[in-house]
Each structure stands twice: as structure tokens, then as C-alpha cells.
Amino acid sequence: MRIFCISRSRFRGLAAALLIVAFAPIALAGTEESGSETSCSSDMQFLASNALTLEISDDSPPPPPSATTQPSLQDLGFTREQTAGDVEAQARLDRRSRMLKTHQRLGLITLVPMLATVLTAGGAKNHAGSSSSARDLHGALGILTAGLYVTTASYAIRAPSLAGTETRGPIRLHKALAWIHGVGMILTPILGAMARSQLDRGEKVHGIASAHSAVAGVTVAAYAAAIGAVAIKF
Numbered sequence: 001m002r003i004f005c006i007s008r009s010r011f012r013g014l015a016a017a018l019l020i021v022a023f024a025p026i027a028l029a030g031t032e033e034s035g036s037e038t039s040c041s042s043d044m045q046f047l048a049s050n051a052l053t054l055e056i057s058d059d060s061p062p063p064p065p066s067a068t069t070q071p072s073l074q075d076l077g078f079t080r081e082q083t084a085g086d087v088e089a090q091a092r093l094d095r096r097s098r099m100l101k102t103h104q105r106l107g108l109i110t111l112v113p114m115l116a117t118v119l120t121a122g123g124a125k126n127h128a129g130s131s132s133s134a135r136d137l138h139g140a141l142g143i144l145t146a147g148l149y150v151t152t153a154s155y156a157i158r159a160p161s162l163a164g165t166e167t168r169g170p171i172r173l174h175k176a177l178a179w180i181h182g183v184g185m186i187l188t189p190i191l192g193a194m195a196r197s198q199l200d201r202g203e204k205v206h207g208i209a210s211a212h213s214a215v216a217g218v219t220v221a222a223y224a225a226a227i228g229a230v231a232i233k234f
Contacts, residue, residue: 096159103155107227110148117141118220121213124196125205135196142192149185153178170229177226184219191215 120141123134156178167175191212195205205212 092160093162096162099155099159103152103159104230106148106152106155110145110152111223111227113141113145113148114220114223117145118216121216124199132200135199139192139196142189146185146189153182170232173229174226177222177229181219181222181226184215184222188212188216188219 117138120134120138124138191209194207194209195212198205198209
């Protein structure tokens with residue numbers, strides 16, 4: 001039997017190798033645990049910083065919207081005097097509009113007693129069966145028509161005019177016909193009063209008073225045409 005003799009130096013090397021082999025797994029396990037703890041700590045710090053960032057961003061006010069600058073009238077070359085509204089001119093325009101609308105309404109109302117006056121003219125003539133009451137009714141309707149006519153015309157005459165406006169089309173015809181029925185509305189009551197006076201004296205209507213019916217007919221026709229001129233656009 002052979003006995004192996006190991007020197008002291010070799011014994012020390014072998015013992016060191018055994019120690020390394022024995023404690024290597026423990027050292028590796030400790031290194032892995034330390035690395036995992038470090039990684040976990042880093043992850044927690046990252047999540048905490050992100051949460052703080054989100055909280056700050058939620059509480060912070062939203063950024064102001066970007067303002068877009070629109071060009072003003074002054075930028076386009078208009079002065080303040082040109083863009084400022086003329087209060088006086090607007091008031092004049094509003095008053096003219098109101099008065100002309102009233103003129104139109106009264107014009108249509110006046111047409112009713114005017115036609116009634118024409119229809120009762122037959123009973124006012126001097127013939128068998130005529131009476132003073134028929135003449136009174138005809139005369140009363142004539143006076144009512146004349147009063148409404150003057151009121152209607154006053155609204156058109158007193159309406160403020162606008163500088164720079166030009167009369168054309170139907171309005172020009174309407175104003176031209178106004179000269180005809182305007183003169184007729186002056187002559188018709190005068191001639192009617194003269195005819196009534198002659199009839200009350202038992203006379204036959206004669207002279208210029210006999211033109212009462214003809215002038216009244218022309219007046220009514222011109223008046224109706226004037227209304228139609230503004231009612232029908234052409």
C-alpha cells in the first residue's frame with residue numbers, strides 16, 4: 001500500500017479550491033438578490049416620479065388657446081367716420097318708413113267709403129223717387145271720403161325725404177296719378193255741393209255742376225290705378 005504525501009503548499013491550494021466551490025452558490029445567490037432588490041427599488045422610484053408628474057400635470061391649468069387676429073375695418077382702409085352709424089339718418093329713415101306704411105293703410109281704408117259714395121250717387125239725382133235722405137247719405141259719404149283722403153295724403157307729404165334717392169318705376173306712376181286724383185278730390189266735393197244746392201232749389205243740375213259725376217268717375221279711376229301701381233310690381 002502506497003502512502004501519498006502532500007506537501008503543505010499543495011494542501012493550502014486544495015483547501016482554497018474547496019472553499020471556493022463550497023461558497024460559490026451562496027455568493028451568486030446573494031448577488032442575484034441584491035440585483036433584484038436594486039431593480040425593484042429603481043422601478044418603484046420610476047413609478048413614483050411618473051405619478052407625481054401626472055398629478056402635477058392634472059392640477060395645472062390648460063394652456064391658453066392661440067388667439068387669431070381678425071382684420072378690422074380700419075385695416076381694410078375704412079376710417080372710423082365712415083364705419084360709424086349715422087343715428088340721425090337712421091331715425092329719419094325709420095320715421096319715413098312708418099309714415100309711408102300708415103299712408104298705404106289709410107289709402108286702402110279710404111277706398112271703401114269712396115266706392116260707397118259712387119254707389120249711392122244714383123239715389124241722389126233729381127228723378128222720381130229721389131229723396132233728401134239719399135242726398136244726405138251720398139253727401140256724408142263724400143265728406144268722409146274727402147277727410148280720409150286728406151289724412152292719407154298728409155302722411156305721404158310729411159314723410160321725410162332721403163337725399164340721393166331716385167323715384168322710378170311704379171312709384172313714379174303712383175306720384176303722377178296723385179296729381180290727377182288729387183285735383184279730382186278738390187273739384188268733386190265743390191261740384192257736388194253746387195249740384196246739391198241746385199237740386200234743393202228744385203232746379204235741374206246745370207252748368208259746371210253737371211260735371212260732378214264725370215269728375216268723380218275720373219278721380220275714382222285714378223285713385224284705384226295709383227293703388228294698383230304700387231301693389232303690382234313691374
